[in-house]
Amino acid sequence: MEKVLQPECAKCNVEIRLCRSKEGTGPQFCPTRTKEKELQTALEKYKDQNTMRFAKAASLQEAECYVRRDEKPFVMRPTKTRVEEIIEFAHKMNYRKLGVGFCAGLFSEGNTFVRILEKHGFEVVSVCCKVGGVPKEFLGLGDDEKVRVGTYETMCNPITQAEILNEAGTDFNILVGLCVGHDALLLKHARALTTVLVVKDRVLGHNPMAALYGVKGYFQRLMNP
Numbered sequence: 397m398e399k400v401l402q403p404e405c406a407k408c409n410v411e412i413r414l415c416r417s418k419e420g421t422g423p424q425f426c427p428t429r430t431k432e433k434e435l436q437t438a439l440e441k442y443k444d445q446n447t448m449r450f451a452k453a454a455s456l457q458e459a460e461c462y463v464r465r466d467e468k469p470f471v472m473r474p475t476k477t478r479v480e481e482i483i484e485f486a487h488k489m490n491y492r493k494l495g496v497g498f499c500a501g502l503f504s505e506g507n508t509f510v511r512i513l514e515k516h517g518f519e520v521v522s523v524c525c526k527v528g529g530v531p532k533e534f535l536g537l538g539d540d541e542k543v544r545v546g547t548y549e550t551m552c553n554p555i556t557q558a559e560i561l562n563e564a565g566t567d568f569n570i571l572v573g574l575c576v577g578h579d580a581l582l583l584k585h586a587r588a589l590t591t592v593l594v595v596k597d598r599v600l601g602h603n604p605m606a607a608l609y610g611v612k613g614y615f616q617r618l619m620n621p
């Protein structure tokens with residue numbers, strides 16, 4: 397009997413992938429070949445009416461991000477920024493009240509994004525990561541563990557951000573630049589489904605892809621730890 401290996405899709409190098417084509421194949425670790433039970437469990441979950449509507453809208457939005465889709469051979473011609481994608485998706489879902497959880501380090505960008513959403517007819521609740529003004533000592537951090545050593549610093553407070561968005565009854569939330577980990581806590585504690593506009597990368601202008609693109613060049617240190 398074939399040994400079932402842990403999925404390693406990121407290392408899949410077959411020419412035609414089974415998950416993309418009925419004529420395709422998958423390597424030994426291919427979860428499309430080995431994870432039938434998980435697939436069926438997941439497909440059952442999509443059958444929930446709200447989940448189905450959301451998933452359908454997301455796939456429709458995905459397609460609508462390209463033009464000239466009926467041409468053969470198809471050539472990708474994407475036309476929509478992520479800001480536009482979020483706006484269109486929220487309209488598709490008939491969302492009225494949006495929550496924006498933003499990082500204090502991106503105050504100006506958060507302000508711009510909220511004003512754009514309002515121009516497009518949404519009511520927006522925005523909550524800064526420092527909300528509550530709780531000193532970092534609450535987390536047991538000492539003076540030498542702060543960004544500015546020896547000063548008074550308030551902690552990023554993603555669970556409170558989530559609680560406030562929950563209390564406001566937002567239909568959908570959008571994150572703007574939260575730190576690694578803080579984003580995960582907000583995602584876990586928010587009641588409404590939550591997407592991400594911006595991921596924080598303090599060095600690369602919030603474009604972490606640049607490190608991956610440059611891994612054979614100026615970022616080779618990443619592969620040589």
Ligand code: SF4
Pocket residue numbers: 404405406408409410413414415416421422423425426427428429
């Ligand atoms: S699901 Fe299978 S075919 Fe698709 S990327 Fe993963 S390993 Fe490759």
